[in-house]
Amino acid sequence: METMDTNLDLPGRWMDIEKIIKRSGPFASPDFQPDTKETPRIMNNLQNDFKVLVIGAGGLGCEILKNLALSGFRNIDVIDMDTIDVSNLNRQFLFRRKDVGKSKAEVAAAFINNRITGCNVTPYKCRIQDKEEDYYRQFKIVIAGLDSIEARRWINGLLVNLVVVDENGDIDPETVIPLVDGGTEGFKGQARVILPRISSCFECSLEAFPPQVSYAICTIANTPRVPEHCIQWALLFGLQDATLEKPFDPKKFDNDNPDHMNWLFECAKKRAENFNIQGVTYKLTQGVAKNIIPAIASTNAIIAAACCNEAFKFCTDSSGYLNNYMMYNGLNGVYTFTFEYEMKEGCAVCGTNIVTVEFNKTANLQEFLEKITTDSRFQFKKPSLRANGKNIFMQGILHASTVPNLEKNLPQLGIEEGDEITVTDPALPGIGVRMKVKYC
Template identity: 45%
Template sequence: ATSPYHQNLALVTNQRVPGCQVKPHFKKIQDYDESFYQQFHIVVCGLDSIVARRWANGMLLSLVDQGSIVPMVDGGTEGFKGNARVIIPSMNACVDCNLEFYPPQVNFPLCTIAHTPRLPEHCIEYVKILLWPKEKPFGDAAIDGDNPDHLQWIHEKATERASEFHISGVTYRLTQGVVKRIIPAVASTNAAIAAVCATEVFKIATSCSNPLNNFVVFNDSDGIYTYCFEAERNEKCLACSQVPVKLYFPPEAKLQEVYDHLVNSQEFQMKSPGMTTTVDGRSKTLYMPSVPDIEKRTKENLKKTLKELGFVEGQELVVVDVTNPMYIAFKMTFKEPTDT
């Protein structure tokens, strides 16, 4: 079997640059514990999702109380746009402090996809969201964006639907891009952001100059534009603030409302939060979507009110989510905040 791409890249880099030692790893970043990240002086991120960035951010923040601060240099691109930032955990703004910087994921209205498609992407989304679960071409298997058979089936069905509505442009490459939500990479943008990250690592490692303070944006879609500014810390940040986070809900609110708030609010942007609390001195799992067996047993709790679940004023709600390696404790408050 051929080596994964990153292993070949590490080999070529080590051969090309004398004295350079690049060690490849073929795992998810979540598979490594604190000891793995503690060994580094600087962590550089070129991750492909906000979830992964938030997880890395949370991990480095969790190391602060162990007497070590590991700076994080983060860079990302989206077509002709890019950004880079330097995060000194507990000292300046972290990823979660400025979640509003990241635009929400683009989703097409279901009514448009189902009834009035106008773009080739609409046809692909139709097959992905509606036709796949209906026809089950590969049994109960979920769509795998890396499976050529899955992509080929979606491409063929999307082409048929596009022909029905006289829409052109459905290609295999576009199908792959829509299914995997791939954003086209632009070499010039990647090179510029990579250079920024490398420069910041050099400055931090050698102390030859002050590092970026602390955010830079780059745009080369029409000429070249760059701008640096200091992203401010959020005093109520979930990840780096020491202030207890309050959730305001009436006792009659259902647990489903709390779950939806954690997922949909701009402040939290969680993916699949698991919730537990303590009732009469005993830990109680309210809902845990990440574990199928527990999800089935606790799903009915989503229909219950906070009062029915035993919540009282000021009770702690513990939440775990893929966006953070640590749990987050909320304080349930039944009264709405008032201006003072």
């Protein structure tokens, strides 16, 4: 039997794409200029000039990469820090059993490059936080297929920061890199188009996501009562404790790495033994450290198609793009709904960054920290606080020196009514949320 050469382009492969870009239509942008045989501008842009970044090579990412490659995009980067697990094979169709244990980004890129002639998918097995700002500036558009709220907040904040605004408040449109965000949970999904500093950003709608389960820091640090407290202690304090030996760099802790997760389990188990707490298991440790969301192949396909459709429309002007949110529910049939998320006044990322927080004058910093950590508007993970030019509470190497401040009230720390506390958090790159204190 003769084997088909996958390196040969199929005749008429781009026929359907050409029907869209070679003629105008009622939904085309006013700036749309159809391709001609003499000047195939749009196709040249898709195949040669526009670079697209795909974040995530899992359930959504595999579908997104396939759709982009079959829509004419050739210059694609994909970032994913995970490796392939057997459980992925039922829906992440770019992977095979022989690929288990390998990098998702690398295997997905190799599959697409081998299958689609001329396509150049460049993989990176790393965290998105490991890349410099200049790396992200090269892309025409970014598509996120992530199940992590924290990662989505980070890339959203970065793209907002990359927008250049002059002294008059005017935006340089050349610095605006759209973010197409997709997400699924079971039979439900959503897709949205974010134009940094022009439309609402991901942070504007953060309250629409249920806040992650959180525990009081003082309970975790001093009086743990349940196994989850011990696991959270290992995450928050154990990783930062220089006296605890670790077989990895604590700054690069990876909850998908079995060695890292096993260390976390052992650390939490020892903590539990010290307080006579039963029930710390490896499975529970994984459940606390990772937010595992159920995935269904059909939902991934629908949401990925919506995301790539928006990217194609934006890059070709062949139709107006989504304004700006689409939700899908396939639980009891097929239902979709679109609406516009408005920019949120006082948004921590694209707003004024100044928020007034009412607080009891006699309460201590520990209670203030718990108040802002559990506030659904912010959903901070590991906040650091500065006020009046001083470190009030810090993560990392300054953590131990600022822990005693947790028992002091704000006036004892020199913070009067009307003063601002700047809060930084890993979820918000390069952004400090300024909180004006109002005593009640």
